[in-house]
Amino acid sequence: MARTIAKDHGQKREQILKTAAKVFADQGFDRASMTLLAKECGISKANIYHYYDSKDAILYDILETYLRELRDRICTVKTDGLTPEQKLQATIREILFAYQGADDEHRVQISGMTALTEDQQKLLRGYQRDLVNFVSDIVREVSPKAFDGDNAKLRATTMSVFGMLNWYYMWNTGAGSQAREDYADLVSSLTLRGVQNL
Template identity: 70%
Template sequence: MARTIAKDHDHKRTQILTSAAKVFAEQGFDRASMTQLARECGISKANIYHYYDSKDAVLFGVLDTYLCELRDRVCSVDVTGLVPDQRLRRIVSEILLAYQGADNEHQVQISAMSALPEPQQALLRGYQRELVHLVSDALAAVASDEIAQDPAKLRATTMSVFGMLNWYYMWNSGTGPEAREGYAEMVADLTMNGIKGQ
C-alpha cells in the first residue's frame, strides 16, 4: 500500500527549505551539515531525509523553489496599458520587492549554485534568463537605437540594472517596501536618463 502524504507535508517542506537557506547562507554549503539543518528546523535528520535524500537535493530544492517563484512573480506582473517608461519602473520595483525576505536564498544562489550538477544548474539559469530577458525587453523599449540595436550594449545595460538591484540587497536587506520602491524609482531614473542620451 502506498504511503499517504501527511497533511502538513507542504508546510514541513517549506520549513526545511527556509531553514536550509539560513544554514547554507550562514555556514556555507560545503561546511553545513544535515545535523545543523535538522537542529535549525527543529526536527530529526530522519524526518528531513523523508523529504530530501541528500544535502544536494535540499540545495536544489532551495534554489529551484526560490528562483521559480521569483521568476513567476516578476514575469507575471501586470504591465497592461503602461507606456515603456512605466513598464520598466514597474518591473524594477517588483524585482526589488520580490527580493524582500529572501536574503538567505539570494546568498545561497550566489555562493552555492555551482555545487549542483550541470543539468540542474542549467534549469536554474533558465529561470534567471527569463528575468533577464524581461528586463532587457523593457530597457530596449526606452533606450536609444544605439543601445537597443546593439546586443552587447543592451546586455551590459541590463546586467548593470541587476547590479544596482543586487547592491541594494547586499547593503539594505532589512528595509521595507516603501524604501525599496524609492530605490527602484532611483534605479529606473538613473538608467533611463543614461540610456536615452547614449
C-alpha cells in the same frame, strides 16, 4: 503499503527549505550537514530524510523554488497600457519587493549554484535568463535607437540595472516597502536618463 503523506507535508517542506537556506547562507553549503539542518529545523535526522534524501536535494529545491517563483512573479508584472518608462519602473519595483524576505535564498543562489549538477544548473540558469530577457526587452523598448543592433550594449545596460538592485539587497536587507519603492524609483531614473543619452 505506501506511506501516506501528512496533511502538513508541504508546510514542513517549506520550513525545511527556509531554515536550510539560512544555514547554507550562514555556514556555507560545504560545511552544513544533514544533522545540523535537522537540528536547526527542530526535527530528527530521520525525519528530515523523510523529506529529502540529501543536502544536495535540499539545495536544488531551495534554488529551483526561489528562482522559478522569482521569474514567474517578475515576468507576469502587469504592463498593459504602460509606457516603456512606466514598465521599467513597475518591473524594478517588483524585483525589489520580490527580494524582500529572500536574503538567504539570494545568497545561496550566488554561492551555491556550482554545487549542483550541470543539468540542474542549466535549468536554473534558464530561469535567470528568462528574467534578464524580460528586463532587457523593456530596456530596449525605452530607447530602441540606443541599442539598434548592439546586443552587447543592451546586455551591459540590463546587467547594470541588476547590479544596482543586487547592491541594494546586499547592503539594505532590512529595508521596508517605502525604502524599496524609493530606491526602485532612483534606479529607474538613473537608468532612463542614462539610456536616453546613450
